[in-house]
Amino acid sequence: MGNKRKDREVHSDDDESGRKHSKKTDGDKVGVKPQLLPSMIKNKEKRMAIYAKLKQEKKAEKRKNAKAREALESRALELGEELPPRKVPRTIENTREADETICKPDDEELFAGNDADEFSSVLNHERTPKVLMTTCRFNSTRGPALIKDLLNIIPNSEYYKRGTYDLKKIVDYANNKEYTSVIVVHTSRREPDALLVIGLPNGPTAHFKLTNLVLHKDLKNHGNPTGHKPELVMNNFTTRLGHRVGRLIQSLFPQDPEFRGRLVVTFHNQRDFIFFRHHRYVFETKEDKKNAAKENNKDDTEEEKKTLKGKIVARLQECGPRFTLKLTSLQHGTFDTKGGEYEWVHKPEMDTSRRRFFL
Incomplete structure (x- = not known):
């Protein structure tokens, strides 16, 4: 009888610790703030300000990447090495479905x-x-x-x-x-x-x-x-x-x-x-x-x-x-x-x- 009571107490402790652990994880998930998008803001002035700030940051990052690419190209030209490959944007034209009727220059x-x-x-x-x-x-x-x-x-x-x-x-x-x-x-x-x-x-x-x-x-x-x-x-x-x-x-x-x-x-x-x-x-x-x-x-x-x-x-x-x-x-x-x-x-x-x- 004593052993059964001890087993029940151990199981009850495990249940309480599991519940506490689950509460902590749920609390952690609730505590994480969702990413704030301009479309989620109801105030028009604040929405426009955040949108302008994001646009400015995107332009600055684009300018920074362009300067880095120009520096790499100029360095490659000075050393006589091959230029770094440029990224080709994916468009509808260059990802078109293969067609058997496309004309070839040696046809x-x-x-x-x-x-x-x-x-x-x-x-x-x-x-x-x-x-x-x-x-x-x-x-x-x-x-x-x-x-x-x-x-x-x-x-x-x-x-x-x-x-x-x-x-x-x-x-x-x-x-x-x-x-x-x-x-x-x-x-x-x-x-x-x-x-x-x-x-x-x-x-x-x-x-x-x-x-x-x-x-x-x-x-x-x-x-x-x-x-x-x-x-x-x-x-x-x-x-x-x-x-x-x-x-x-x-x-x-x-x-x-x-x-x-x-x-x-x-x-x-x-x-x-x-x-x-x-x-x-x-x-x-x-x-x-x-x-x-x-x-x-x-x-x-x-x-x-x-x-x-x-x-x-x-x-x-x-x-x-x-x-x-x-x-x-x-x-x-x-x-x-x-x-x-x-x-x-x-x-x-x-x-x-x-x-x-x-x-």
Whole structure:
């Protein structure tokens, strides 16, 4: 009986010590203060002050890391060693999903196909590009305004009013008049929302969604095109589909740009959005403060003063218009909604990942 009482006392002591231990641990957890975030503060002034302080600390740390990296690079240059590797930020572009259709520089099949596709006659200087532009049947003032801007960009292009003509008859007329392409600007609710580009005589037909349109007249400090043939820049059309769409866009422009005009037309593909920009080069001379002080020196000769004028700086001036395209379908042959075969059609089921691109 005595041994049983002792065992009960020992067990009761263990229970009490365990309870005390658990209370201490619970107290320790409660005593830890949670991390204070600016969004958790209700007072607006205090919240803004803490946010500004955190932002300043982040900038100081970034500046400190940049100075340390510059010191390491300068030391490596002095010692003749290899420069320390720079960190490459992770972006959606450099982490895109692997695609079998990405073009490679040593793809002989791709280059052989370029000589036999529908655009080879134009891109090989056998035919001069000639573009017919029109609108949809029920257009607004913004549709012809966009076409007016495009006429100043694409050389050897003409505009015809749509009227009640069917698009197939327009394509037949363009083929008889030896046009190489047809561009149709579609409007919805008085705003251009789509662009149809038809290659002639055998297609293909590309349908683009058009967004973020800013016309030439709406751009601040815009430049005026001079009528010269522009230089064409195509960026990031890396897949087989992108290569084909890029060649369709190339066939709209002459392949002998006049660099004297300093005009540049850019189609930049990023995440399957094609950004259109139209710029011109502007060359300016900027005087340095040191050179200006030297020019005030009376002892310098006239020849020395001429050489101390300043550096020539090149900048870009946007001419407009500005818009964004997204490919929705690519069809074999000329435009045919009923019996046409499609090479590629964008569907909502294809958007399974943010890192999957088709162009």
